Structures are given as C-alpha cells and as structure tokens.
Amino acid sequence: MPFVGRGEELEVLARHLQDARAGRGGLVLLGGEAGAGKSALVTAALERAGGVRRAVGLCPGPGETPPYDPFVQVVNRLHREHGPVPAELPPPFGEAPGNWSARDRAAALVHWLASGGGPVVVVIEDLHWADEASLTLLRHITPLLMDAPVLLIATYRTDELDREHPLWRLLPELARTGAHRVLLSPLSREDVAGLIAVVLPEAAGDPEVAALVWSRTGGLALFVRELLEAFARTGQILRPGDPLPQTIQQAIDTKMTRLSPAAQLALEAAAVCGERFSFDLLARVVDVEEDALAGALEEAVSRHVITPVDGEGIGFAFDHALYREALLARLIGARRRRWHRRIGEALAAERGADPDVVAHHLYRAGDPRAVDYLVQAGDRARGTGAEAGAARRYAQALEMAEPGDPRRPELLLKLGQCLMWDDPDRAESAWREAESCGDAAASIWASFFRLTLAHLRHDARCRQWAESLMPEQERLLGDREYQRLERELFGSVAGYPRAALPLILSLATSGELAAAEAVFRSVRGRIAPGAVDVGLLRAGFSLALIGGRLDEAAALCGQGADAALAKGAYREALMLRSNEVLVRLVGDASRPEEIDALASQLGRLEEEAWERTGTTLVAPGHSLCGIYHFFRGDWRAALHHVVEGVERNHVAFGGTLMWYAVRVLLDLGEVGRAGQLIQLIPPQRPDDPVPSGNNLMVLPHALKARYFLESGDAAAARTWLQAAEGWPALPSAPIFRAVVRLGWAALHRAEGRLEEAWAAASEALAAAREAGSTLEQIEAHVALGVLAAHRGLPEDAARHFDEALALAAQARFRMAEVLIRRERATSLPDLPGAAEDLRAARELLAEVRAVLRKDGGSAAEEVAVSLAVPGGSADGPPGGSPGGEPGAPKGALPDGLTEREVEVITLVAAGLTNKEIGARLYISPKTVDRHLRNIFLKVSVSNRAALVAYAIRQGLVG
Numbered sequence: 001m002p003f004v005g006r007g008e009e010l011e012v013l014a015r016h017l018q019d020a021r022a023g024r025g026g027l028v029l030l031g032g033e034a035g036a037g038k039s040a041l042v043t044a045a046l047e048r049a050g051g052v053r054r055a056v057g058l059c060p061g062p063g064e065t066p067p068y069d070p071f072v073q074v075v076n077r078l079h080r081e082h083g084p085v086p087a088e089l090p091p092p093f094g095e096a097p098g099n100w101s102a103r104d105r106a107a108a109l110v111h112w113l114a115s116g117g118g119p120v121v122v123v124i125e126d127l128h129w130a131d132e133a134s135l136t137l138l139r140h141i142t143p144l145l146m147d148a149p150v151l152l153i154a155t156y157r158t159d160e161l162d163r164e165h166p167l168w169r170l171l172p173e174l175a176r177t178g179a180h181r182v183l184l185s186p187l188s189r190e191d192v193a194g195l196i197a198v199v200l201p202e203a204a205g206d207p208e209v210a211a212l213v214w215s216r217t218g219g220l221a222l223f224v225r226e227l228l229e230a231f232a233r234t235g236q237i238l239r240p241g242d243p244l245p246q247t248i249q250q251a252i253d254t255k256m257t258r259l260s261p262a263a264q265l266a267l268e269a270a271a272v273c274g275e276r277f278s279f280d281l282l283a284r285v286v287d288v289e290e291d292a293l294a295g296a297l298e299e300a301v302s303r304h305v306i307t308p309v310d311g312e313g314i315g316f317a318f319d320h321a322l323y324r325e326a327l328l329a330r331l332i333g334a335r336r337r338r339w340h341r342r343i344g345e346a347l348a349a350e351r352g353a354d355p356d357v358v359a360h361h362l363y364r365a366g367d368p369r370a371v372d373y374l375v376q377a378g379d380r381a382r383g384t385g386a387e388a389g390a391a392r393r394y395a396q397a398l399e400m401a402e403p404g405d406p407r408r409p410e411l412l413l414k415l416g417q418c419l420m421w422d423d424p425d426r427a428e429s430a431w432r433e434a435e436s437c438g439d440a441a442a443s444i445w446a447s448f449f450r451l452t453l454a455h456l457r458h459d460a461r462c463r464q465w466a467e468s469l470m471p472e473q474e475r476l477l478g479d480r481e482y483q484r485l486e487r488e489l490f491g492s493v494a495g496y497p498r499a500a501l502p503l504i505l506s507l508a509t510s511g512e513l514a515a516a517e518a519v520f521r522s523v524r525g526r527i528a529p530g531a532v533d534v535g536l537l538r539a540g541f542s543l544a545l546i547g548g549r550l551d552e553a554a555a556l557c558g559q560g561a562d563a564a565l566a567k568g569a570y571r572e573a574l575m576l577r578s579n580e581v582l583v584r585l586v587g588d589a590s591r592p593e594e595i596d597a598l599a600s601q602l603g604r605l606e607e608e609a610w611e612r613t614g615t616t617l618v619a620p621g622h623s624l625c626g627i628y629h630f631f632r633g634d635w636r637a638a639l640h641h642v643v644e645g646v647e648r649n650h651v652a653f654g655g656t657l658m659w660y661a662v663r664v665l666l667d668l669g670e671v672g673r674a675g676q677l678i679q680l681i682p683p684q685r686p687d688d689p690v691p692s693g694n695n696l697m698v699l700p701h702a703l704k705a706r707y708f709l710e711s712g713d714a715a716a717a718r719t720w721l722q723a724a725e726g727w728p729a730l731p732s733a734p735i736f737r738a739v740v741r742l743g744w745a746a747l748h749r750a751e752g753r754l755e756e757a758w759a760a761a762s763e764a765l766a767a768a769r770e771a772g773s774t775l776e777q778i779e780a781h782v783a784l785g786v787l788a789a790h791r792g793l794p795e796d797a798a799r800h801f802d803e804a805l806a807l808a809a810q811a812r813f814r815m816a817e818v819l820i821r822r823e824r825a826t827s828l829p830d831l832p833g834a835a836e837d838l839r840a841a842r843e844l845l846a847e848v849r850a851v852l853r854k855d856g857g858s859a860a861e862e863v864a865v866s867l868a869v870p871g872g873s874a875d876g877p878p879g880g881s882p883g884g885e886p887g888a889p890k891g892a893l894p895d896g897l898t899e900r901e902v903e904v905i906t907l908v909a910a911g912l913t914n915k916e917i918g919a920r921l922y923i924s925p926k927t928v929d930r931h932l933r934n935i936f937l938k939v940s941v942s943n944r945a946a947l948v949a950y951a952i953r954q955g956l957v958g
Contacts, residue, residue, distance in 0.1 A: 003044040005191030006037070009182055013045040013153070016180065017052070020119040020151040023936065027142045027174065029127075030155045032184030035222025038155040041184065042123055053078065053120040058317075059129035060275040061324075066356040066377075067133035067386030068092050070124045071109060078116065088112075091383065102133070104571060106140035111610070114148040115929070127156040128167055132388030133381070135166055143177040147933065158183065186219025199228055226255070252326035259303060262288060263296040267305065271327035272339040272361075276309065276317045285342040341365035348373070355380065356393075363396050371400045375407065382418060391418035409434050409442030413489060416449055424453055441482040444472055445489065448499055455502040457689075463510065466503035473497035494533060496526045504539045508546050509690065509697075511728035517543055532563040534572060541579070545695055548734035548771035550587030554580045570609035574617045577602050578624040582656065585631055589774040589811030599628040607927050618645060618657070627660050631775075633814020635848050636895075638664060646677060655681055655696055662703055667819065668848055671710050678707050686723035698724040698736050702743040709750055717747050738767035738776040745783050749790075758787050774811050778804045782823050789827035797828055818844060894954050895938050902956055904931045909948045909957040 009030075016028055032038050046054060055077040057070030066072075075093045089108055090100035100108070113120050124130070130138075138154070145152060161168045175181055187195075193210040200209075213227055256264060269286045270277045279297065283290050297316065300306045305323055309315045318324045328336070344361030347353050348369075355376035362370035378393035394415040401408055412434035419427035427449070434446035447469055454462045474497050476482040483493050500523045507516035520540055527533055537560045544553035557580035564573035581598050589595065603625050617624060618641075626641025646661040658681050665674035681700045683689065690697055701724035708716035724730065724740045731737070741764035748757035761783040768776035785800035801824040808816040822841035825834035893902060900921075907917045914928040921928075932947075939950050951957045 003040055005187055005194065006041050006044070006184075009041055009184065010045055010048070012180065012182055013042070014048065016151050017045070017049050017119070017121065020121070020149050023147070023149045023933075025119070025145040025148045025150040025152070027138075027145055027152045027154065027179040029171065029174065029179050029181045030153060030184065031158045031181065032155075033159040033220070034157050035220050036184040036186070037221035038184060039125065040221065042153055042155065046121060046123075049121070053081075053116060053118060054123065055081075055120070056123045056125060058275055059124070059126040059131075059134070062129050063392075064274060064360055065129055065131040065134065066354070067131050067381045067389040068105075068137060070130060070134055071137060074122050074124075075109070075112070078113070078120070099571070101571070102136045103140045106137050106144060109137070110141060110144045110148050110150060113150045119149040119151065122150065122152045124152065124154040127154040128160040128165070130167070131386070132166060132392075133386030135170055136388070139170060139173060139177075142174050142179050146178055187214075187221055187224060188219065189214045192219065192224055195224065196228065200231060252323055253330075255303065255305065255323075256327070259305070260296065260299060262292055263299045266293055266296040267300055267323075268327055268331065269339055269343075270306070270316070270318075271324045272331070272336060273343055274357075275324060276315065279314045279316070281343065281346060284346040285339070337365045341367055344370070359393065359396075363400065366400075368400055368402075371397045371405070371407070374400065375411065378411075378414065382414065387418040388422065391415055394418065409437040409439040409446075410485060410488065412437070413442060413445055413449065413485065416446075417489060420449070420453065424457075428453055439481075441476060441479060441485050444469070444476055444482065445485055448473065451499060451502055455506060462502060463506040466499045466506060469499040470497045470503065473499055494535075495528070496523045498535070501535050501539050505542060508543055509727075509729050511730075511732055513543070513547055513729065513732045517547075532560055534560070534564075537576075542695055545583070546697070546729055546733045546736070548773075550583050550735070550772055554583040554587065557583065565605070570605070571617065574602075574605060574609055574624065577605055578617065581625075581628060585628060586773055586775040588772050589807075589813070592810070592812045595628075599625055602628075607923075607930065610927070610930055624657075627657070630660065630664055631811075631813050631815055633818070635815075638815075639848070655700075659696060659699060659703060662707070666703075666706060666710060667815075668845060671707065674707055675711070678704060686719045690727050697733070698727050698730065699739055702739045705743045706746065709747055714747060714750060717743070721747060734767040734771035735773050735776060738764045738771060738773060738780065741767060742776070742779055742783060745787070749783075749787060754787060754790055758784070758791070761787060774807055775813075775816075778807050778811075778813065778816055778820070781807070782820055786823060786827050794828055798824075798831065801828070894956075897935065897938060901931055901935050901938075904928060905935060905947060905951050905956055908932075908944055909951050 013028065016026055019026065030038050030042065046052070055074040057073040059065045059070050072092050075089065088094055088096050089112055090096050090105050093105075093109065093112075096108075113122065124134075124138075127135075127138075138152075141152065156167060163169075171181070189210060192214045196210055196213065209231075213224060213231075256267070259267070266282060266286055266288065269282055273281060273285075279294070282297075283293055286293060288296065297306065301308065301316075304319050306316045307319050309317045331339070340361045344358055344365055344367065347358045347361065355373040359370055359373035359377045362373060374393045374397035378390045378397065381387075381390035381393060394411050398408065398411050398415065401411070412430045416427040416430035416434070419430065431446040431449045431453075435443045435450075437443070447465075451462065451465050451469055454465060459465075477495070477497070486493050500519055504516045504519050504523075507513070507519065520536075520543055523536060524540070527536065537556055541553050541556045544550070544556060557576045561573045561576035561580060564570075564576060577598070581595065581602050584595050584598060603623065606623055606625075622645035623637075623641045626638055626645065629637035630642060642657060642661050643664055646658050658677060662674045662678045662681070665671075665677070681696075681703075683700065686701070690701075701720045705717040705720040705724075708714075708720065721740060721743050724743070727733075727736075729736075730740065741760045745757045745760035745764060748754070748760060761780055765777060765780035765784065768780050781800040781804035785797045785804065788794075788797035788800060801820060804820050805817060805824075807813075808820060818841050821837040822845075824831065825838035825841070828834060829838075893899070897905075903921060904917060907920060912920065914925040914932070917928045918925045932944075935947065939947065948957070
C-alpha cells in the first residue's frame with residue numbers, strides 16, 4: 001500500500017535528521033492510536049533520507065520485554081551490519097566490568113552510537129510495552145542526544161496509556177529535557193482520496209467512495225487499508241448497513257478466516273511465542289509436519305500477516321502487532337496456557353536458554369518450574385542495574401513459590417532491595433515478611449534493610465535500632481549462610497556489622513560527633529590493610545566534614561580515589577576525586593599549586609574514564625572541574641560546566657553541583673533563574689528533615705534563605721535559617737555553622753539590625769577559622785567590612801576588605817577578588833581607585849549576565865569572558881583546562897579554548913586524521929574526538945573545514 005499524506009510529520013522527521021547530520025541529535029516521540037500508521041511514517045521518512053545508518057529495536061509485548069532489550073537489539077544490529085565492536089559497553093550491551101548506573105549506561109551507549117561515523121537513526125517500536133529499565137535508560141539518554149549525531153525515534157500507542165502507565169508519567173519529563181512529541185491524527189478526507197487515486201484509479205472520480213471510506217473508518221490508516229483491500233477484491237465499497245469492522249479485532253478476524261486451518265493454528269502458536277518467532281520453535285510446539293508448517297507460514301506471508309526477518313526464511317515477525325493481539329484475544333485461558341507451557345518447555349530444552357523468555361512462558365502457563373527461571377532472570381536484571389525489572393521477576397517468583405519454599409527469604413530480601421528507592425513501603429513490607437520466615441540470617445538482613453530505610457526517612461528510632469542490631473550481626477559474622485546472603489546482596493563480605501554505618505551517621509547528625517567517631521574508628525580497625533570499604537569511607541568523610549576537619553575529609557577522598565582507580569572503578573574514582581578537589585578548594589587554599597594539580601588530575605581522569613568506559617559523572621561536554629573554574633575566575637568555563645550543565649540536564653548532576661550553580665547565579669544577580677533550580681535541591685520545605693545523603697546538610701537552608709532574602713521575602717529567609725538552627729549537629733559543625741551565621745548576618749543587615757548582624761558575622765568568622773575554611777573566612781570578612789562601613793568605621797571596614805583580598809589572592813580566587821573589590825568600592829566610595837574598581841566589576845558582571853541571557857545561545861557558544869582583575873595575578877592554569885600542557889602556546893586564547901584544544905586545531909589544519917593527531921599528542925583517537933566535539937561547541941562550527949577557517953581568522957594558524 002503506497003504512502004500518502006503526513007507532509008508536516010515527514011518534514012519534522014526530516015528536520016531532525018538534518019540536525020543529527022550536524023551533530024545535534026534528539027528524541028522524537030511518535031504517538032498515535034493502534035493502526036494510525038506510525039511505523040509506515042518512519043519507514044517513509046527513512047527511505048527519503050537515503051543512506052544513513054539505522055537500527056530498529058522492538059518491544060515485543062506487555063510484560064514480555066527483557067531489561068534493556070530494545071536497545072540490546074539496536075546494538076546487536078548495528079554491530080552486525082556496521083562493525084563497531086561494543087565490547088567496552090556495560091552489560092547487557094557488552095562485557096565491560098564495573099557497577100553501572102542507568103545514567104552511566106546511557107552515556108556509554110550514546111558515545112558508542114556516535115562513534116560509528118556519520119549520523120545514526122535508532123527506532124524503538126512500541127515504547128508503551130517497554131520494560132522499566134529501558135524507560136529509565138531513555139530518560140537519561142534524551143538530554144545526551146543533543147550533542148551527538150544520533151536521532152532516536154520512539155513510537156508508542158496513545159490508546160494504551162493511562163495515568164498509571166509508566167510512559168504516561170515519563171512523557172512530560174522527556175519533553176522538558178528536549179524530546180519532540182509528534183501525535184498522528186487520523187488521515188484526512190483529502191489523504192484518503194489521494195490514496196484511492198493511487199490504488200483504485202477507477203474509483204478516483206467518485207467522491208462518494210472517498211467520503212464513505214473516510215466516514216466508515218474514521219481515517220484510521222489500518223482500517224482504510226483493510227477496507228480498500230476488500231474493495232479491490234470485490235469491486236464494491238461497504239456502505240452503511242453492510243458488515244464493516246468496527247474494531248481492530250473484527251477487521252483482523254475477517255482476514256484470518258481466509259487462511260487455512262493449518263495456517264490459523266500456526267499463527268495461534270506464533271502469537272503466543274511473541275512478536276517475533278522462529279520456524280524451529282513452531283515445529284517443536286505445533287502438531288503439524290514440517291512441510292505442512294512451512295506451507296502454512298508461506299500462506300501467511302502471502303496474505304501479509306507475517307513477514308520473514310532473515311534471508312533464510314527461518315525467522316518471522318507479525319506484519320502488524322495488531323494481528324498478534326487479535327489472535328491472542330481469540331484464545332481462551334486454558335488453551336493459551338497450554339501453548340505457553342509447550343513453548344516454555346521447548347525453550348528450556350535449548351542450550352543456553354534465555355531465562356527471561358523461559359520464565360515468561362512458564363509463568364503464563366502457571367507452571368511452578370517458572371520459579372527457577374524467574375530467579376535467574378531477576379538476578380541477571382539486578383546485576384545490570386535494571387532493578388525495576390528484577391523486582392517484577394522476584395515478585396512473580398514469590399507468587400509461584402510454595403509457602404514453605406526455602407528460597408522465599410532470599411527472594412524477599414532481594415525484592416525489597418530492588419524496591420527500596422522507588423517503592424519504600426512495599427520494600428519494607430517484603431522485609432517484614434522475610435523477618436518472620438524463621439531463617440535467622442535472613443531475618444537479621446531484613447532488619448538491617450529496615451534500619452537503612454529508617455535512616456533515610458530520618459526516623460528518630462534509628463540510633464536505638466542500630467545499637468540493638470549491631471551485636472546480632474556481630475554474632476553471625478562467621479555464619480556461612482549469613483556470609484552467603486551478604487555476598488548475594490552486596491557482592492562482598494564486609495567483616496564487620498554493617499549496622500555500624502547508619503549508627504555512625506545517626507550519631508553524627510544528632511550532634512554526638514565524638515560517639516560517632518569512636519564507632520567509626522572501631523569499625524575501621526577491622527578492615528584489612530589496604531582494603532577500601534566505600535560505605536565506611538563515605539561515613540568517615542561525612543564525619544570529618546561535619547567536624548570541620550577538611551584536610552582529613554579530603555585525604556579520605558584521595559585515598560579512596562586512588563584505590564578505586566587501581567581497581568578500574570572509574571565512577572567511584574571520579575566521585576571521590578571531585579570531592580577531594582572541592583574540599584581542598586574551599587578549605588585551606590594556601591597551597592593553590594596543589595589544588596591546580598589535583599584539578600588537572602581530575603580533568604585527565606575524566607578523559608580517561610570517557611575513553612575507557614564512555615561515561616563520566618556529568619553529561620557529555622561538561623566537566624566536574626566547573627566549580628574549580630568558578631573559583632579561579634574562568635567565567636566562561638564556569639558558566640558552561642556548572643550553570644549550563646545543570647540547567648540542561650539536572651538529572652545528571654548531583655546536589656553539590658546544583659548548589660554551586662545556584663550560588664553562581666545569585667552572585668551574578670540572576671535571582672529568578674536561580675529560583676528555577678533551587679526548588680530542585682532538597683529539602684523542599686523548611687520543616688522537612690535535614691538531608692544527609694549528599695553531605696550538604698544545612699547548606700541548602702542557608703542558600704534558600706539567601707535566595708528568599710534577595711527576592712524580597714525576609715520572613716521566608718528567617719524560616720529557613722531557623723530550620724537550620726534546629727539541626728542538632730550545628731554546634732559541633734563549624735563550617736556549616738559559619739554558613740548559617742553568614743545567612744543571619746545578611747538577614748539582620750537587611751532588617752537594619754546592625755549590631756546583631758555584626759555579632760553573627762563575627763561568629764561566622766570564628767567558625768570559619770575553626771574549620772580552616774578559606775572561602776567562609778573571605779565571606780565573613782566581606783560581611784564585616786560592609787557592616788563596619790555602615791557603622792561609620794571606615795578603617796575597620798578597610799582592614800576586613802584587605803584581609804578578604806589577601807586570602808582571595810593567596811588562594812587565587814579570581815572570582816572572589818572581583819566581588820570583594822565591588823563591595824569595597826560600594827561601601828567605601830572615597831577610597832582611592834574605588835570608582836575604577838566599581839566600573840570594572842560592573843562591566844564584567846554585565847558582560848557575564850549578557851552571556852547568560854543570550855536568547856537561543858549558551859554560555860559555551862558566546863564570546864570569552866576573562867577576569868582582568870586590577871592588580872591581580874595572572875599565574876595558574878589558563879583557559880578551560882586546569883594545568884595546561886607543557887609546550888602549549890601561551891597567552892590569551894579566544895572563545896575559552898584550552899591550550900590542548902589549540903594544539904588539536906593546529907593539527908586539524910595540517911590535514912591530520914584523528915588517529916594521526918592521537919599518535920602525535922600521545923592520546924587515543926576517542927580522546928581527540930572528544931576534544932573536537934568540545935571545540936565545535938565552543939566556537940560554533942559543525943565541521944573541520946569551518947574549524948580551519950575559524951582558526952585562520954583568529955590567527956591560530958598561518
């Protein structure tokens with residue numbers, strides 16, 4: 001049947017494909033009711049696109065899609081047809097080791113898809129049947145596509161969605177992160193007339209035919225096709241009163257009745273097999289001779305019910321998913337269960353049978369043998385991070401297992417572990433049941449999980465619970481079953497009672513820091529020399545941070561990063577190294593060269609992680625070094641890596657980076673824009689418990705107080721600061737206390753209570769000195785300088801401003817130096833050079849705000865902003881990369897280019913390929929490709945020729 005109409009939709013797909021060719025991919029969500037012509041539209045668009053790499057992934061049916069399966073199909077097809085080896089992809093796409101989150105998998109997959117040369121189109125059919133893991137992966141993939149030559153088209157049925165459907169809830173989020181939604185309406189009367197003119201030219205002149213077809217079908221493409229086929233056979237159009245199919249079931253039943261009984265029997269079994277099926281499998285489950293079965297399938301192919309999917313005529317797929325649904329609807333329960341049992345038994349007999357597929361059929365058959373395969377499928381899903389899919393399989397296994405089945409306790413533990421974040425109430429219910437199963441080891445682990453959940457909920461009983469559970473865990477440490485379960489649940493045996501970790505954090509956040517540290521030291525003494533326990537390391541980091549021992553906190557992160565890197569755990573190494581940089585940056589910044597070196601290590605580690613695993617902790621094109629650039633005064637890099645990165649994809653950025661993004665925006669006076677991000681940082685309300693999972697504790701309270709104060713709502717600011725004061729650990733947490741006191745100083749000053757503001761700022765300075773925090777000392781001195789000027793004490797004001805400037809200069813806080821000079825010039829306008837300082841600061845901030853507010857642009861696409869600080873030092877790593885490269889050209893570089901990027905541009909201008917550039921610079925071709933993507937983004941070009949022209953204009957090459 002020829003394709004007609006849909007001109008607007010074709011134009012949308014063509015435009016997106018053109019963007020993908022230019023390296024700006026995206027996601028198109030193509031929705032419509034069953035039979036609307038979604039697949040036909042995609043096929044027509046791709047045919048018009050010509051030669052472009054493409055692959056299709058299918059979601060076979062409701063509850064039948066294994067974790068990540070449509071994306072696995074895409075990877076396998078591209079691998080077979082185009083050759084790139086996906087060995088470095090995480091399971092289930094490849095075999096790369098490590099603990100991969102959904103975001104890591106998404107980044108690795110997009111990187112691999114983009115590395116094949118030229119654009120690639122990925123089509124996911126029937127997204128409404130996708131598994132939870134695939135939907136989660138899609139959520140993370142969507143914002144990454146904007147910087148990759150990858151167009152992803154996902155079709156889904158609008159009539160399959162209700163408010164409880166996972167895709168219904170996901171669609172708005174995908175749209176917010178850049179997805180383009182296209183909804184197919186029924187064919188118009190003109191479209192139907194155009195189709196009739198092509199397929200039935202003898203009826204083209206009769207307007208009544210087109211009117212009847214359109215009115216009787218409602219313009220649904222599948223019904224139009226079925227009706228025109230009937231017209232072609234009989235020469236008569238079905239008129240009102242004639243038996244026209246009113247539902248898809250009726251239309252397809254009419255088609256099926258024209259098939260032989262053997263073909264109908266084969267298709268009935270095939271429908272139970274799945275959207276795709278093989279001749280060999282049907283031959284084992286259908287009581288028909290092979291020759292007769294082959295004839296039946298040939299008949300179904302000739303009637304356009306099924307289509308061969310390989311060149312050998314062994315694999316088949318239904319021509320339309322609705323055919324399969326109609327066949328299944330005809331099967332009563334007992335008959336369908338018999339088919340499922342036969343198919344499950346046949347698949348189980350195969351060597352290397354897929355446990356997901358076998359489990360599905362035996363479960364549908366109500367066969368207790370399904371339990372073994374459901375457990376295998378659940379374990380495999382959990383091992384790949386597909387926790388939602390694993391939870392469903394564990395729940396099905398528990399449903400099928402007998403009440404006394406010895407596997408129930410372990411299944412309940414795993415089910416709760418998979419549900420902990422998405423459905424904590426159901427997780428706790430599973431753990432409660434495990435506690436009552438009579439298995440001592442399982443009961444203790446169920447209690448531990450309930451304790452962990454209580455800690456996340458900030459339950460006041462958490463400490464008492466942990467203290468009572470620790471001796472019980474201690475007693476079972478040598479028990480084989482206890483150790484086996486621990487290894488199953490966590491991947492290793494800790495050698496200490498894990499209940500100690502929530503106890504440590506409960507004690508610390510309750511203000512009992514000394515007791516928390518005593519437990520920490522006791523547990524740490526039981527770790528084998530050289531071993532690294534990530535959970536214990538994080539607990540120690542939190543303790544040191546709360547206690548104001550910033551050097552110790554940074555050292556713990558550094559040790560962990562080194563150990564993680566030695567094991568190839570890049571994600572853990574990046575997280576720990578970035579924390580080390582941040583803590584050293586805001587702490588004792590008197591050794592800036594060491595911090596520069598650490599930032600350089602972090603930058604190189606990001607490159608290595610991207611090269612080896614195809615992922616980093618943040619979205620592609622952005623860096624964890626953004627906050628380092630912020631303090632060093634490189635506004636260009638800070639805006640791109642921190643502000644723009646968080647705004648474009650806040651899901652990929654943790655709470656700390658979001659906190660700094662809001663801080664940057666407030667420093668620039670972008671209060672409204674800061675408000676859009678600040679609401680994403682927990683807690684959402686002042687009376688919510690203080691979050692301890694991201695180590696920000698009450699820092700969000702102080703930041704939200706600042707936001708509300710600068711928005712003119714002093715009452716809301718006071719409420720947030722009062723909530724921070726209620727944190728029991730605040731008196732023993734100097735760095736947090738300093739930040740909160742600075743918030744009070746700002747509030748009191750705004751309300752005209754200068755004496756109270758002075759006292760709060762003085763307390764902040766004392767707390768900052770106790771913690772050894774350079775950043776908070778600078779801010780306290782600035783606050784005291786402003787207050788002294790208001791109190792008519794210009795000499796005191798000048799002294800505080802001078803001390804703040806001295807600390808900022810020592811730490812090489814270029815950003816802080818500009819803001820300090822602005823405050824000094826505003827507070828002490830008669831000071832020599834004040835007018836010049838104020839004018840320079842205002843011009844700079846206006847320029848930066850212009851970059852931020854540029855419509856349709858981004859911070860990374862605008863002119864470079866350099867902080868020319870009067871009297872400031874020019875040493876330290878220039879450009880957008882910490883540390884620079886030996887032998888690289890010196891001096892100011894345009895558009896925020898780094899010295900390494902200029903080297904790459906020079907070699908591109910010389911005509912070298914990525915492989916040749918990599919050999920010249922001793923880096924991999926993948927790293928060269930990453931450099932080029934960043935360069936294209938910074939200088940707003942899309943190909944090498946344009947880059948060379950840019951380099952000539954800028955004088956970078958001769």
